[in-house]
Ligand SMILES: O=C(O)C1=C[C@@H](OP(=O)(O)O)[C@@H](O)[C@H](O)C1
């Protein structure tokens with residue numbers, strides 16, 4: 001997950017490859033609650049691990065479930081309708097699928113034992129999301145429900161009462177289908193002796209989510225009888241019976257971003273999406289039909305999809321999106337690439353979700369340059385030729401972040417491709433914490449569009465620490481090119497090849513099997529990170545690095561580090577030889593005295609005896625060798641900015657480089 005203030009997406013090009021989706025949020029939270037209400041153990045396979053499921057898991061633990069997570073399995077020992085605590089305060093974040101169903105379940109349970117009181121609260125936005133229709137239904141049943149701040153909104157206190165189920169329970173479903181889902185999931189708790197009837201008053205929105213609810217209830221032994229969408233009967237004697245093990249299919253709403261990507265950018269090869277397909281029980285799988293209407297070519301398997309581009313530009317659509325409220329947001333961004341304006345209708349519920357999604361979508365699409373019209377329950381988006389570099393607000397809404405990332409896709413139409421900034425990218429944690437990593441695994445960008453910041457400088461100047469700090473702030477990859485020379489030296493030493501033997505070292509460099517995982521370097525599968533820090537290896541690295549043929553052998557390897565979303569490369573010749581067109585080059589210096597002192601402190605702290613004078617003499621000798629060598633000598637690139645960190649701490653140095661970088665990006669006036 002990118003836990004940084006913003007993530008800059010370079011202009012994206014073709015997409016191809018395979019993604020595996022995280023589990024469905026809607027299925028995960030329903031199954032968790034059903035497992036909690038059942039007796040005995042339920043094992044969920046591939047449960048979604050995200051903010052929304054974490055709050056549900058924490059709530060169930062508080063109520064008395066024992067939950068054990070091992071690899072892909074989550075074992076839940078249910079509390080079988082007997083909560084371990086009579087009073088609890090539960091925090092449910094911004095998870096509608098936790099807040100609404102738990103409200104109904106705890107309302108019923110609060111009436112079934114004396115002195116039971118449960119308080120449910122969430123993040124500030126959750127306290128703005130309506131729940132009044134569910135509160136009305138529960139009060140109609142005889143439950144004491146107190147809205148603790150504003151009438152009709154969480155936080156809520158469920159404080160007992162006497163259930164009266166003689167008349168049908170009436171609930172409105174035109175603001176959210178989750179109120180009906182909540183009652184359907186909870187009322188089997190009260191259907192021991194007589195049928196419980198639920199009647200929907202007025203129109204019901206987001207209907208396919210009710211199908212998910214009924215399907216999962218059935219798996220837990222509750223066969224709801226239904227009369228269309230108007231009347232649902234939970235038969236007398238209903239009791240939750242765990243099915244034992246249940247597999248959670250991939251999230252169909254999360255699939256929409258990759259279906260869109262295949263539709264837009266799956267030109268030479270498809271995007272393959274694993275975890276959800278034609279056998280899905282989720283209504284959002286019908287997003288596939290919308291994508292096909294816009295031109296996608298889709299091959300569906302029961303549990304996978306392969307999507308590629310069919311028509312280009314995409315075909316404009318005018319669609320009623322009531323059945324797919326979440327995935328429909330993705331269509332609003334696909335509309336940028338259509339052959340005319342696209343209209344998404346019947347989406348009033350967008351206004352009461354994680355944010356006012358109609359307003360947010362309109363505002364952010366306008367920032368990238370699009371013409372947008374919005375109404376109470378529709379949005380119309382016109383296609384766009386020239387994209388503006390935009391700093392996208394995400395409103396703590398995972399779907400705004402994921403949808404708008406698709407606006408970084410820039411078909412090359414002559415206009416200069418621009419980057420797109422996604423503010424607060426970690427908001428995707430609600431349902432898809434690794435969304436951006438997954439995106440980068442299937443999307444390509446022109447290497448020239450992938451930013452590189454180079455940091456060159458003499459030995460022990462703190463390049464590595466600075467590069468790591470800058471990369472962490474920007475979410476970029478790092479290349480510690482020094483470590484490539486060190487590992488070459490180490491491999492040569494292990495093979496008994498002398499550092500002077502240029503041809504021998506080249507052969508070693510070409511044959512090395514390297515893997516990098518953060519700061520860990522694996523040579524032929526063995527972690528050699530510690531050995532690379534040895535002083536002797538450092539000295540040998542400087543010797544092997546002086547051979548032109550060795551440097552040439554490592555050239556392509558270093559270039560291959562230029563990957564999405566960007567790279568911070570440190571070394572001696574990053575700005576001069578390897579990435580001569582890098583948009584920001586830094587030359588880092590520090591006096592020999594300052595560097596010797598740092599190295600001395602490092603060694604002493606590790607219990608390695610060292611002499612300050614010797615270290616300084618050694619550093620000066622190495623500087624002279626690095627500067628004097630004929631191939632790629634250590635010198636600042638002509639366009640490098642110089643940073644002397646003798647007296648400046650690491651945080652200030654990182655900030656300086658980030659400030660220089662910001663000044664080169666086109667977001668300035670638009671940011672914030
Ligand atoms: O029941 C569910 O799992 C959901 C129902 C939908 O909400 P509404 O019924 O409020 O539209 C959907 O937007 C939400 O993400 C999940």
Ligand SMILES: C=C(OP(=O)(O)O)C(=O)O
Pocket residue numbers: 094095096097326353354399431
């Ligand atoms: C509306 C959404 O979430 P919630 O389950 O919180 O309603 C969503 O995920 O788009």
